[in-house]
Amino acid sequence: MSQIPTHINFRTNVKNVPPHMPVSVRKATSKFLGTRQAVVDVVGDERWQALRQAGHEIRLHSLTHMDHYLTRLEEKVRAAGGIVHWARDAAEAKQIVLELAKERGVKRAVKVKSMATEEIGLNHALQENGISVLETDLGEFIIQLAGVGPSHIIVPAVHLTKEGIAELFTQKLGVDAPPDPLKLCAIARTRLREEFLSADLGISGANFMVAETGTLVIVTNEGNGRMCTTLPPLHIAVVGIDKVVPDWESVNVLLKLLPRSATGQKMSAYTSFITGPRRSNEEGGPKEFHLVLLDNGRTRIMKDEVTRETLLCIRCGVCLNVCPVYNNVGGHAYGFAYSGPIGAMLSTQLLGMKTAADLPFASSLCGACAEFCPVKIPIPEILLRLRHRAVEGDQIERAAAPAVIQAGVKLGTLSFSLPWLYEFGTQMLKYIQAPLRKNGWLPNLPPPANRWTMARPLPAFGADFRAWFRKRKNERQR
Amino acid sequence: MTTKAQLFITCLGENFFSDTLKDMVRVLERLGVQCEMPEGQTCCGQPFFNSGFQSGALAPARQFIKVFGKTDGYIVAPSGSCVDFVRHHYRELFPEGTPEHARVKELVPRTFEFCEFLLNVLKMTDVGAVFPHKVTYHASCHLLRGLGLREEPKKLLRAVKGLELVPLNEEETCCGFGGVFSVVYPEVSKTMMETKLDNIQASGAEYIIAGDPGCLMNIAGGLRKVGSPIRALHLISVLAAQ
Numbered sequence: 001m002s003q004i005p006t007h008i009n010f011r012t013n014v015k016n017v018p019p020h021m022p023v024s025v026r027k028a029t030s031k032f033l034g035t036r037q038a039v040v041d042v043v044g045d046e047r048w049q050a051l052r053q054a055g056h057e058i059r060l061h062s063l064t065h066m067d068h069y070l071t072r073l074e075e076k077v078r079a080a081g082g083i084v085h086w087a088r089d090a091a092e093a094k095q096i097v098l099e100l101a102k103e104r105g106v107k108r109a110v111k112v113k114s115m116a117t118e119e120i121g122l123n124h125a126l127q128e129n130g131i132s133v134l135e136t137d138l139g140e141f142i143i144q145l146a147g148v149g150p151s152h153i154i155v156p157a158v159h160l161t162k163e164g165i166a167e168l169f170t171q172k173l174g175v176d177a178p179p180d181p182l183k184l185c186a187i188a189r190t191r192l193r194e195e196f197l198s199a200d201l202g203i204s205g206a207n208f209m210v211a212e213t214g215t216l217v218i219v220t221n222e223g224n225g226r227m228c229t230t231l232p233p234l235h236i237a238v239v240g241i242d243k244v245v246p247d248w249e250s251v252n253v254l255l256k257l258l259p260r261s262a263t264g265q266k267m268s269a270y271t272s273f274i275t276g277p278r279r280s281n282e283e284g285g286p287k288e289f290h291l292v293l294l295d296n297g298r299t300r301i302m303k304d305e306v307t308r309e310t311l312l313c314i315r316c317g318v319c320l321n322v323c324p325v326y327n328n329v330g331g332h333a334y335g336f337a338y339s340g341p342i343g344a345m346l347s348t349q350l351l352g353m354k355t356a357a358d359l360p361f362a363s364s365l366c367g368a369c370a371e372f373c374p375v376k377i378p379i380p381e382i383l384l385r386l387r388h389r390a391v392e393g394d395q396i397e398r399a400a401a402p403a404v405i406q407a408g409v410k411l412g413t414l415s416f417s418l419p420w421l422y423e424f425g426t427q428m429l430k431y432i433q434a435p436l437r438k439n440g441w442l443p444n445l446p447p448p449a450n451r452w453t454m455a456r457p458l459p460a461f462g463a464d465f466r467a468w469f470r471k472r473k474n475e476r477q478r
Numbered sequence: 479m480t481t482k483a484q485l486f487i488t489c490l491g492e493n494f495f496s497d498t499l500k501d502m503v504r505v506l507e508r509l510g511v512q513c514e515m516p517e518g519q520t521c522c523g524q525p526f527f528n529s530g531f532q533s534g535a536l537a538p539a540r541q542f543i544k545v546f547g548k549t550d551g552y553i554v555a556p557s558g559s560c561v562d563f564v565r566h567h568y569r570e571l572f573p574e575g576t577p578e579h580a581r582v583k584e585l586v587p588r589t590f591e592f593c594e595f596l597l598n599v600l601k602m603t604d605v606g607a608v609f610p611h612k613v614t615y616h617a618s619c620h621l622l623r624g625l626g627l628r629e630e631p632k633k634l635l636r637a638v639k640g641l642e643l644v645p646l647n648e649e650e651t652c653c654g655f656g657g658v659f660s661v662v663y664p665e666v667s668k669t670m671m672e673t674k675l676d677n678i679q680a681s682g683a684e685y686i687i688a689g690d691p692g693c694l695m696n697i698a699g700g701l702r703k704v705g706s707p708i709r710a711l712h713l714i715s716v717l718a719a720q
Contacts, residue, residue, distance in 0.1 A: 010663065011662075011663055011665070014663065014665050014666055015665065022669070324651050324652045324654070324670050324673070325663075325666055325670070328666055328669045328670055328673070329666055360530075361530075361658070361659065361662045361663070362663060362666070363656070363659065364619070364652045364654060364655065364656025364657075364659045364660075364667070364670070365528065365619070365656055365657070365659070366619035366623070366651075366652035366656065367619055367620075367623035367624065368619075368623070368650070368651070368652070370623070371623055384527070384528065384530075387528070387529065387530030388530045388531075388532045389530075390530055391529065391530035391531055392530060392531060392532060392533060401530075406531075409526065409529075409531045409534040410534065412526075412534070413523075413526060413531075413534045413535075413536075413537040413538060414537065415520075416520040416521050416523070416537060416538035416541060417520070417537040417538060417540065417541045419517070419518040419519070419520055419541070419545075422520045422521075426492060426493055429493070441699075441702060448661070449661075451660075451661040451662075451664045452660060452661055452664070454664050454668075455660070455664050455665075455667055455668035455671065455699075455700075456668075456671065456696065456699030456700045456702065456703045457699050457702055457703060458695070458699065459494045459695060459698065459699070461493050461494070462493070462494065462496050463492045463493050463496065464496050465487055465491075465492055465496045465499040465500065465515075466487075466492070466515065468496070468500060469485075469503065469513075469515045470515075472503075
């Protein structure tokens, strides 16, 4: 299970990435991208772009009118017989869930895959209080056994091979598990069935919350979501306040974008709409339904007009799938529940720069993510703004770069505003480099430039264009 | 009236790609364009901006505005990344109300990357180049996504006599340069570069062509390190070959 980190060192995390991991990750991400492209092609590019624009506008409208829609949502959830709780931060959210569970003598909880509960470290809190928690999404089930956090926001065990999973099952479940996906799935299913029937609490998140009717929309592919939210007598949903949308027309657009972008499905296998607990005349469903609305820094994120667009995210994971950085390092390098480009944006803002200043730099700013994002989040622009916040500070957080670096940069930029100094510098470099130069290349440079040459040599400095051009011009004028 | 190109040689171009710059002059002059090299130019400021030091980007950007603001005609650079920065970030650096804003508004529409300039301003596809080699093309991120030039560079290459353009697997995937990224996380940059090199070597090309000095430094260095006979070349140098 993931815990909330206090400091993330991306470079160290990268060095700990097992060598086989990028292979497993790429195999999965390229498969998702392939199926995505096929279903997007069916929609047609023009219509797809129009859908993305509509998705963007719907999400932006939802965020900028969040107070209105959340109030409406609360009314509607109450009217449907549910109870709404507001949690300012992770601690409050965990407290609310714990109290509800304790009051009802809950012993066993089953969970639907949920990033919000990963974000607050809910499993850990429940277990510390003597409540057993079982993740019922297959990927989450696997990483829970492995004792690690998710390495992808929609396919949490993407870093593992079937052999690795078989070994894990054999070790942790005491069964004879062959590296065969169907057999592994059957083993997990047997274990899960027992728990679904005996659990006294079902925990979920939600993909969207529809203000118009107070309905949670939950998109899954394994059916575990329905089990968790209907079999136990108590259902608690922990959902970020950013997940609210105005109405069913909004859901109509967003549900066209989400599964296609995520897994390349036109529709996921299960799309559940949950409005309150069981009605008196109904046979199934929980007796009680509680919705914990989680802020945990989201209101603060809304204060910056550029970076707030992070919250447009519908958690499809396509930005991870196309990200060349993510594909080479996997999710755990990002040090928190969210990884890839969305992690670089969201974790940084949720955890703050003291913890996560490394993350906005974990991108080559290639922009592939923004090209694929179904709700058109300007990801590179947000990362640039966060880099600025990290080193120079803004209205959200104070500068984190040491004064000596700030002064160094000022000095550096000076040479770029004094053309004579700059030109002199370009010529001096040609002489300074001489002892290090080999056949027109600089294979080894001293620190900090060795950070370049440790990967590849640098071409030798060779500024002579200005002289060439001036000479040519003079000759022609003569 | 003669078309005038004010050459924006860029800091990476000047220090590492002298030959490309000379080739740029040769191609443009061959097409009847009058080239000027505005004195006093340094850097657009992007390296500072992308490192988070947005205030540090102001001084170089002011220098750019001061130097090129005095010129007339088009501003042409051999780099999609630098043009992308001027086009898409100068307005943010110098918003309305700042003394530089009017100049920026005047400068931006006449600043072009080399391919754009050939195709969209000069309306030229065939520049009379001859390059009898098998080449493949890497789409530089800022040229591709920043300026939206997806097919244009390949159009120019296809018009070169004798040139055979072979496809590059994952053509649009970043090579791992990423400016400051390459030195902040060298290990990740390196693995990204190695993936790119694998694809280049599998393409069967003799030359890997790109339109941005940053990517070329990275890819050329990588090829050098593994001792590959494949050479990295700027698109401009292919168009200059006769």
